[in-house]
Amino acid sequence: MQKNSLIFSTGVFLLGVYVAVPLAIATSERFDLYYTLTAVALLSIASAGVWLTFYIGRINIGQGAYSLVGGYVSALLVTQTNMSFWWTLPIAGAFCALLSVLIGLPILRLRGVYFAMVTLVLTEVARLCALALPITSGAKGITSIPLPSALKIFGITLIPDFSSLANPKLAFYFMAVTMMVVAYAVLWRIVHSRLGHLCRSLQQNEELASSIGVNTAWLRVLAYSISSFFGGIAGAGFIAISQSIYPSSFQSTDSVNFMLNCFLGGLGYVMGPMLGTLLLYFGWDLLFSTGRFQLLIYSTLMILLMLWLPNGVLSLMDRKGDRK
C-alpha cells in the first residue's frame, strides 16, 4: 500500500516536471521560466548535498566552494582539452568528492558551530583561489564556453549537440531536471538504506555509534564526499548554461542559501531541500518589485517561517494528515 502510493507520487512528479511544466510554459509563452526552473533544479542538487551533511549532524555552510570548484573543473576541461561536457560532469563531481575527503578528514572532527564556522570560510577560500591561481585566469574568469556537444557511445548519439538544437533552453531544462531526479533518487535510497540509518545514528549520538562498532570518522567523510559530489555536478551544470564562470559565480551568500533551502523545506524530509530551493528562489524573485525593501521583507518572512514551522514547510503535511 505504502509502496503503491510512493510509486504513484513519483509518477505524478515525473509527469509534472517532464510533461506538465513544458506544456504550461508553451501555452503561457513564459519562456524565461525555463531558465529559472533550470536554475532551481541545479541549485536543489547542491542543496541536497547540504541536506546530507545535516543528516550526519553537521551544519554545512560551504557548499558554494564545491560548486565553484566543480564549475571550474568542467569549464577548464571543456575549454582547454575539448572534452565533451558530459564527461566533465562526473569528473567535476569526483574531483570535488576527492577534494572534500582531504578537507573533510581534519575538519569533520569538529562539531556544531565550530564545523559550521570552518565551512563558512571554505567558499571564501575557493573564491580567492580562483582569483589567484594561474590556471583560472583570475577575475576575468573563463568565458564563451561552448554549449554541450553531442554525447556518442559506439557511434550512437545519446544526446544531440546543444548548439544544433532549435530550443537549447528546453534541452538545458531537461538536463537539469534529469540530474535532479537522479540525485534525489540516490539521496532517497541512501536515506532508506542502512547507510542512512547509520548516518542518523551518527547525528543522534556519535559516542554510542562508535560503541556499536560504527567507524564514525570514515562514515562522516563518506557522507561529506557524497554531499560535495552533488555540489560539484550542480556547479558544472550551472556553468554549462551561463557559458561562463568567474570567481564570484558562487559566493558565501550561495552557501548560506543552500543551507537555508534545507531549513525551509525541512531537515527531516528527503524532498525538503528541493521544495526549499523552489520557494526561496521564487520568493526572492516575487519580491523584486518591492525594490530596496526586498531584502528586509524577505528576511522577515524567513524568520517568521522558521518560528512558525521550525521543522520546515513539509512538516505541514505531517500536521494535517497521517502521511509521512
Next chain:
Amino acid sequence: MSILLEIKGVSKRFGGLTAVNNISFHVSEGEILSVIGPNGAGKSTLFKLIASFLPTSQGEVFLRGERISNLAPHTVARKGLVRTFQEATIFRSMTVRENIIVAHHLRSRASLLGFFLDTRLAASDEAAFAESADNIIEFLGLGAIRDELASTLPQGHLRALGMAIGLATHPTVLLLDEPFAGMNHDETMHMVTLVRRLRDERGVTVLLVEHDMPAVMKISDRIVVLNFGEKIAEGTPAQIQSNPKVIEAYLGAEDAAIGL
C-alpha cells in the same frame, strides 16, 4: 576458566592528576566482575580506558591475548568488547526496535554499497537483524514498547534499551556502566536477574562498575575495589565484605555501607 580480558598495569594521568594508577586484574570467561569504589576512585576512567574511549598513559589491555588499548573504540567493539553508558545513551529519535536494529551494524556481511543497491545478501542481513532484534526485545521484555520513540521512554526502560543496543552487537564482553543507578529496589532486582540471564543464557561475560552495594554483592562472582585510583582489594563478595582495607576506604559510611 580461561582468562578473557586482562588489564595490565594501566595508568591514566590528566596533567598532574593521576586518576588511575597502575591497575591490574583479569576477567575470566563467563564471569560477572564488578569494579566498586567511593566517588572519585577512578572507576569511570578505568572503564573508558578498557573500552578505549580514552588512551592510556601507561599499561595495556588485552582481549583474548590481543592488545586492545589505544585502538579506535569502533575497532574494540568489532573485536567483541562493547560498553553501555551511564546516562540514558540511546538514539533518541528512533523507535526501540529501530535502535536495536541499527545496533546490529557489526553483524553486516554486505557492504554499505550492497545495502544501497539492496542486494540479496543485504536483504538477508536486514531480515536477520530484524529477527535478532525481536529476540532481544523478547529477552529483555521490551515487547510492549517496541514501537515507542526512544525519547519518550522512562528511565528504567532507557537503561534496558541501552543494554539491548549493547546486546545487538553480540558482544563477548559487555561493560555495564552503573546499570542500577537511579533505580528503586524492585527495578534493581529485575536488572540483577537480567544481567545474570545475560551471562547464563547468552554466555556474555560482564564487567560492571557500580555504586549499589547490595546489588553488587548479589550479582558478582568477584569484585575489584578501587580507592584514589589504586586497586586496594580483589576477591569474592564475602572476602571483600570482611576486608579491613575496604571497610576503611568506605569509612564514614560505616560497615553498613558495604554489608548486606
